[in-house]
Amino acid sequence: MSLTRSCLAAAAAALMCGSTAQAAAPDQPTLAANAAALRDQALKGSAAYPFLSDLTTLIGPRLAGSENEHRAAQWAVARLKAAGFQNVHIETFPVPGWTRGEERAELVGPSPQKLILTALGNSGATPPQGLEADVVLFHTYADMLASAPGSLTGKIVVVTQPMVGAQDGSGYGSLGVMRFMGPSEAAKRGAAAYLIRSLSSNTSRTPHTGVTNFPKGEAPIPAAALSVPDAEQLDRLAALGQPLRIHLVLTPYYKSGATADTVVGDIPGRERPDEVVLIGGHLDSWDLGTGAIDDGAGAAITFAAAKLIHDMPIAPRRTVRLALFGAEEIAYAGPAFAAVRPAADQDKYVVAAECDFGAEPIYAIDLPGPALRAPFAALLSDAVAPLPTYISREPATHGGEDVEPLGPHVPLAELRQDGTHYFDIHHSADDTLDKVDPHRMDKAVAAWVAFTYLAADSDVDFRAKP
């Protein structure tokens, strides 16, 4: 018997041992005791860090559609099977196959200086020898949008608006348009290339990539993110009235026929196996780092939470499904995942939640609206309060990029992680294992396991009115 089993047995024994076919949910004290025991077990050391260490070390970077991403899926299948998950399988789907090439830039004038930057996902390419052009620099994205017609033709457009760091990541959400739409908007205005200050909350010379978008039929232009100090250097030179000229080489390309792999595994419910609590993270990462916080951690945290539930003496009544999505960064796995699940199946999903905001503790949980005044919310609040974590007073509006394409009847929850330092390393080469504190990550596991267990073993219906 594992340590987990022995710890949980005492609390569970009274109602659950030897009663695998009971039709009623455990009573509130039993649910509370089990949730607390799972939480405390997570805090003693969960399976999250070993999972994350092996994933980031043995596989490394995992760009969707790359060989490493497929290797990660194979690795995850073996890991889930070894942990006792059932119905472990891979769901393969097509992705665009954007692949980074060479990337370098130099300030040619007024003084020769190397610039450190990285191509945005879906960036177009320069000629192999690069392109050289004068710079038009804007301090805000709004200024770029308001530029005089014709003023950007043939120029390298640079936008240096700084991102605001915020605990809930809202600063990133607010300025994301500068990266996601900026290159296309600059292209429409005739720009030869488009550079932004990295969406970053630190001052490392390491640039932060991320996806951008060119609507169908628009020719992509080269688009990249400068490191924060490089953007500030251009700001200072511009303030000194120096005309700027940049030589830029970016040679990304699309691999044809690329696919990505989502890995799925179940802990079948003991009474209502067709009712599903869906949790997970994404296995793919950007290619610059090893995807430790984005999103190896989310995969590891939800794997560890599911594993703790698997190790209970008696399974919860409903199925816990773990999905490790094969593409979130440069393409989304969600539409393919939803497409292979008929609406009738989706109607049986109790709740869906993706963990995709790093390896820090959960400070708040957003529940589906109908649950806010239900016994579930009180039970969960008691279970997570010591972490500390609170239940938001507002209903969840998000559940994660890869689960949101599920049908409109699938309730979503959001377990909010502290993102104060998330954007220091997010989407950069610095996203590596050493940035993760195992004990703090286990605090996130503790909140996830309490949430997941209570959703799977209680009678909560997130669509019902309280």
Added chain:
Amino acid sequence: MSLTRSCLAAAAAALMCGSTAQAAAPDQPTLAANAAALRDQALKGSAAYPFLSDLTTLIGPRLAGSENEHRAAQWAVARLKAAGFQNVHIETFPVPGWTRGEERAELVGPSPQKLILTALGNSGATPPQGLEADVVLFHTYADMLASAPGSLTGKIVVVTQPMVGAQDGSGYGSLGVMRFMGPSEAAKRGAAAYLIRSLSSNTSRTPHTGVTNFPKGEAPIPAAALSVPDAEQLDRLAALGQPLRIHLVLTPYYKSGATADTVVGDIPGRERPDEVVLIGGHLDSWDLGTGAIDDGAGAAITFAAAKLIHDMPIAPRRTVRLALFGAEEIAYAGPAFAAVRPAADQDKYVVAAECDFGAEPIYAIDLPGPALRAPFAALLSDAVAPLPTYISREPATHGGEDVEPLGPHVPLAELRQDGTHYFDIHHSADDTLDKVDPHRMDKAVAAWVAFTYLAADSDVDFRAKP
């Protein structure tokens, strides 16, 4: 009259105004009042930050022997002349001209991952297409030195010993041999290439370069520093028993006929102009960052201290000489600087001190031994105590790489800067202006100006017994 002049005039007036030919040193209260006024003036905002901002922005990286390094010297001459320094001139001397080429590496097995590294100064080159070899990994430098004969032949040797961060930089001094001698020691043992964990106190993916040395007649091998997370990744893979294989491309070369420029300027003494208080920093930097803390800051701090003294209503009795050395990193400017100064001149140097440890405050001052119990030490202690800075109880044993080659009669002093975070960015692309806090740098200026002024206007003789 400048603000400085008006501030100092009150304190200085009684003894000094209108008495430019006095033979005696100012009395102790006047020296104390002047030193305190200069210190406070520095704290209000010195010339250091504008100097540093312009140097790092308008010139950028300044590798000794590069075009940028020469441009920096021309810029500094103009800056010193504009500030009123006398006898401003350039002293040109030959340097080896090592120049960084391409640098990239990939872990070929067990899993393909890019490795981030940077060539060490004086590194040899790989073939243009690179070299690929199995890795022999050592956790300590001593283990590498003790390796079995023949065991390293044809291998890429990796040493991952971590550097200890320490306020006084002693962790760097202690492990420097791993970088400075390691490549040569590995070459003697038949290694094909030599990689170390960066001598760094942080966990950025940014690697830290630095000079290494191959004795004459030894063929250099490719030598580079991995970023800390990359070294830890190799440690983890090795711990998992994975055989490692690396593909490495480094293409540095030597430019022939390279020279560097040291810039010298004086604030002539009013009574004893041939007695010289020598201060300065080095204008050259590594090529990866813009040399903000190493050593633009040292140049800026000593420039600002000298400028405050220049702006006094009456010059000190002795000459303050500012030397901005053209090579410290990959070659030393000191021997050339000493060579053009006859021993008889050097005998008149009151003291020499180079500022080369970042932009943080001075926490301690090491004086030449004979001064420890002299009135000078007490005067200086009073002037710097509020910063806070203390006078060491031990005599100075160092004065800075570029001033130590001066003759044995030139007393050395060391103004110790807080290096707790110095090795986070030292010798890396992250050495940029944004890492410098102007007010904290002005605390360093305050200590330097008090020290320099008291050495120049008192009767202290650092060679005399107290």
